[in-house]
Amino acid sequence: MSLPLPLVEVSGTPGECGVAYGAAARSSIAANTANYLERFAATGLDRPAVRRAGSRFRAASRQHAPRVADMLDGVAEGAGVPVDEIYALNARTELLYGSSSSSSSECTSIGVLDSRSASGHTLLAQNWDWHPAQRPYTLLLATRDEQGSTVLTLTEAGMLAKAGFNDAGLGVCVNMLTSDRDGRPGGVPYHVLLRMVLEQRVLGSALRVACSTPRSASINLLLGQAFSAGVPGEAIDLEVSPVDVGLLHPVDGVITHANHFEALSTARDTLRDFGGSSLFRSARARRLLGSGPLAEKDLQAVLADHGGHPQSICRHDVDALSEEDRSESLYAVIIDLDERRMSIAAGPPCHADTYREVRLTGLFA
Template identity: 85%
Template sequence: MDLPLPLIKVEGTPSECGVAYGAAARAMIAANTANYLDRFAATGLDRPAVRRAGSLFRAASRQHAPRVAQLLDGVAEGSGVPVEEIYALNARTELLYGNRATECTSIGVLDSRTASGHTVLAQNWDWHPAQRPYTLLLATRDERGSTVLTLTEAGMLAKAGFNDAGLGVCVNMLTSDRDGRPGGVPYHVLLRAVLEQRVLGSALRVACSTPRSASINLLLGQSFSAGVPDSVGVPGEIIDLEVAPSDVGVLNPIDGVITHANHFEALPTVHDTLRDIGSSSLFRSARARRLLGSLPIAEKDIQGVLADHGGYPQAICRHDADALTEEDRSESLYAVVLDLDERRMSIAAGPPCQADTYHEVRLTGLFA
């Protein structure tokens, strides 16, 4: 399979999947952990402080997302990285929450608006360019037969992805005055817990009810084209959740489309700290919606929006060109399109304006 990054496939119980993943990506996980330890140190967190934080996040994850915690404990065992550091790795957003670099533009389109008649999610993943070598695709099939495919960083469990029930998620970082509160599960643990769900309502319940310490935007969707009684011909659904500590905002599709960047649009009860400093986020979401237009939306149209340079270099297609400091550097590392009806991920190495092609991974036959 011709892909722009490694694909790791594991099967078994959560613990068995975690151990196998840790062993398969052992070198990448060790390197990624060392990389983040350096980044944590630059913000004043030495290794003992990182491990103390990781221990607290492990306790919260075991309480509120036990199957995900079993996965992460297995990753630590398989990779040989201390378990507290694995949890700190998965809590990199919480531990770096003072870093206000913006990342990602997400798009959701209902089947009533796509040229294919399929429910589609898409996004650019914008982050520090140093993370590119530590990125992979993770495919898991658990003991119940549930299959998940997700883009992620080595040692972590989720980012943009979907499962064989046709449920998918894209993600954007948000920042609020509530971030940093103790007791929540890591941002990326919450993402994985959502992807473990088979039903959209259950995914929403997990996203809303799980305690968190950082703000996060989840663009969720599900195709009802298979696996549900009498679901043939039933339209899919998309919904956006702005999830802050102790509060949730909701956006529903307008004319079959949802777009989102890195500022709050539906949750006036929290102070959006991004508004204190300004950001390209304030136009990226609206621009993405406008560029999609009013005609039936083909997948190439979505790819074109992900490659848009309006506001370059701080555009939807983000380029590493104008950072004030090393920590502020950001680039669209990968572009992802999720066709939830086909259970297909199309992924391009970024910046997407330079991508010659999108590479496809389908869940069908992945574990044949």
């Protein structure tokens, strides 16, 4: 199996999975933590402040997501990194953007119902746009817990989730959002919530977790599940702020989303204070998807689109106003929920000669 980034496979209880993950990616986790400590310091958060924040997020995670907390505690143990720093790492969105004073944005996501896909499968896809310095610390994490549930996710070393799916055919893609309600205390970190969603077996349970778990940051979750026994699949988009949830359903079999609110009106979208490419990327992706059957090559073409270059769906690192504002499409991901398969290309995706695939059936041999 040739992949454009490392694959870590771990099995056992959540704690055992965490320890094994921490040990397997020990050097990357330590380097990624040090990298984020520097980024936190640039925003005015010194190491003691980061650890205090991490302790608060650990308490919230322990209260609302004990299995995820067991895994994160294990990651810290296996990697030899202070546990509060691991929780701060998983709360990097809250710590970097909790003041809602940044215009930074990331990611364009796509959901396709089986009724629109050429294969008859339910598909999710996205570009993950983030600071280019994070590319060396990105990996694929595959976990199989003591109950046999399997999750595969793209993530950053030391974190537990980003875009991914599980063996029940449930998957998620993710976009950052910012609102004037961000920064409320007591919520679980953005990336802990993602992990909680990926550990659910049915779409309704994933929605319940996403809606009912306290949050400190806004987040967009594009969820889908491939249903079986002749029942069609489903997809739904959740715009989640710390105080409310907005919903988007497929139109003509597709959903797209970028980094601004399209449905939720009870929180002020702070991206509107800055503008940016998000305001056209989602609508452009919808137009590019057209009206006919969609094959994976069609999704690849949308993810590689240069409309508005360099701040396009396929984002390029050439026009940042500062070091902190640099952003690039680091990886492009397409998930076939029926086949339990992720296809991934190193970004920017316009440069990708091929997508490499990993299937759940090929893991844990």
